[in-house]
Every structure is written in C-alpha cells, then in structure tokens.
Amino acid sequence: MNYENIIITAENNIVTITINRPTKLNALNKKTIQELHDAFDFIEKDSDIRAIVLTGSGGKAFVAGADIAEFSDFSITEGTQLAQKGQELLFDFIENLKTPIIAAVNGFALGGGLELAMACHFRIASDNAKMGLPEVSLGVIPGYGGTQRLPQLIGKGRAMEMILTAGMIPADEAYRAGLVNHVVPQAELLDFCYGIAQRIVKNSPLAIGQAIKAVNANFKPGIDGFKVEIESFGNCFGTVDFKEGTTAFLEKRKADFKGK
Incomplete structure (x- = not known):
C-alpha cells in the first residue's frame, strides 16, 4: 500500500511505522489518521508481524499535536463527530490491537500526539522528549481519549494538573509518573525499542x-x-x-x- 504521510518498514517480524510530516512536526490531520488506521489494520492481518514500533520522523517530534487548521471553524456537531470518529478509527482501534505496539516517543508528544502514544500498549521516550495535553490553552479539551487514558496511567491528581495547566513535562518526569517505561538517549531510542520488540517476538x-x-x-x-x-x-x-x-x-x- 502507498501512503503519503507515513513510512512503513519491516524486519525480523517487527514493523516500524514512522509518521512523516516533518514540516508540521508530524501533526495529525485526517489523512494521517486514516493512513495509520489502514496501516495498523493491514499489519494486524499479517501473521508474520509480531510487534510494531510507532515513531515520528526527524528529531524534534513524535507528534506535536493535531492539525488545528483542520477544525478551527468546526461547530459543536462537527467537533463531536471529530472526536468520536478519531477515537473509533485510530485511538481505540490500536489500543485493542492484538499485535503489541511500542510508542518510540522522540521529541514533542503533545495533544493528539500524547493521546496517540497513550493508546499504544506502552511507551519508550528519548531523553529530549516533552509530553503534555495543552488543549485547554486553545479553549478545548483533549478529545482523543486523553482525559481517560492519562489518569489511568499516572493517577487522577497528576493528570488533572497536566490537563488543567496545559503544561509539558520532560521525559524524566514522565518516567517517574509512570507515563513512559524507559528513557534512553535519542540516538539509542529505536534500537532500545527493537530490543524489547525482539523479546516479545519470541513469545506466543x-x-x-x-x-x-x-x-x-x-x-x-x-x-x-x-x-x-x-x-x-x-x-x-x-x-x-x-x-x-x-x-x-x-x-x-x-x-x-x-x-x-
């Protein structure tokens, strides 16, 4: 399959999906969400693939958020539909995938980017990663599962603080909070993820x-x-x-x- 905004490579029963919109800091737009859904759906049906690593292109961002230009003039109905369709098409979809997904969080994971990482089965961060849900600073709230998954991962109080202040936390703080499993130097991020994926591949x-x-x-x-x-x-x-x-x-x- 041909994709415009993602790159897919495969080796040793492990697939790497790279979100590739570097000029937009890999921000999620409708097309990228659809392409990710199609890719995950296709990979899930391939019995040779035992693990997936999801990351962003370039060294600055995993995903720096949603593409605000696409929905800045939406009505209440359109905003509701945007969140519902996005959750069903991608975020809930990958959370329930039978093939494990490791989010390799390199750089910024903000808004929809952090929500995407949280929907993955677990997260590994580079030491330059910064994570947050800044939606309230735009007059909206997280709509792709952020208000639900963040408290599940780090507890209600910490999640409330992150969401209500719209602040970012660095990788080491995300690790202490339980938001990510490991923090590694950026140059070692993918190899570290592949090491865990290879351990997964050995199992049933x-x-x-x-x-x-x-x-x-x-x-x-x-x-x-x-x-x-x-x-x-x-x-x-x-x-x-x-x-x-x-x-x-x-x-x-x-x-x-x-x-x-």
Missing part, C-alpha cells in the same frame, strides 16, 4: 493477544476484567501455541510458536 502471538485483551478489560466500564482473564486463559488451552510452549518447556528447548 496468540497468548499476547489474549493478554492485551485481558489487561484492557480492566479499564472498560461494565466489564469484569477477572472474567475476561479467565476466559482468555481458557482460550489459550485450545491453541497449537499452548501445546508447543508447554512441550518445549518440558523438553527443555526453546518454543517455536506459529501463532495458531
């Missing part, structure tokens, strides 16, 4: 998909996460991967998972 992709489903269930209103875990646990017993994993353990060899 079916079990990983079930684990993602079970963890996410805990944050969905009206869903009993323990029940989902029990069902997901049981589902694993019907897979070839389970038989291979347990047999390999008993035979004291490395498992060769097929994702079946």
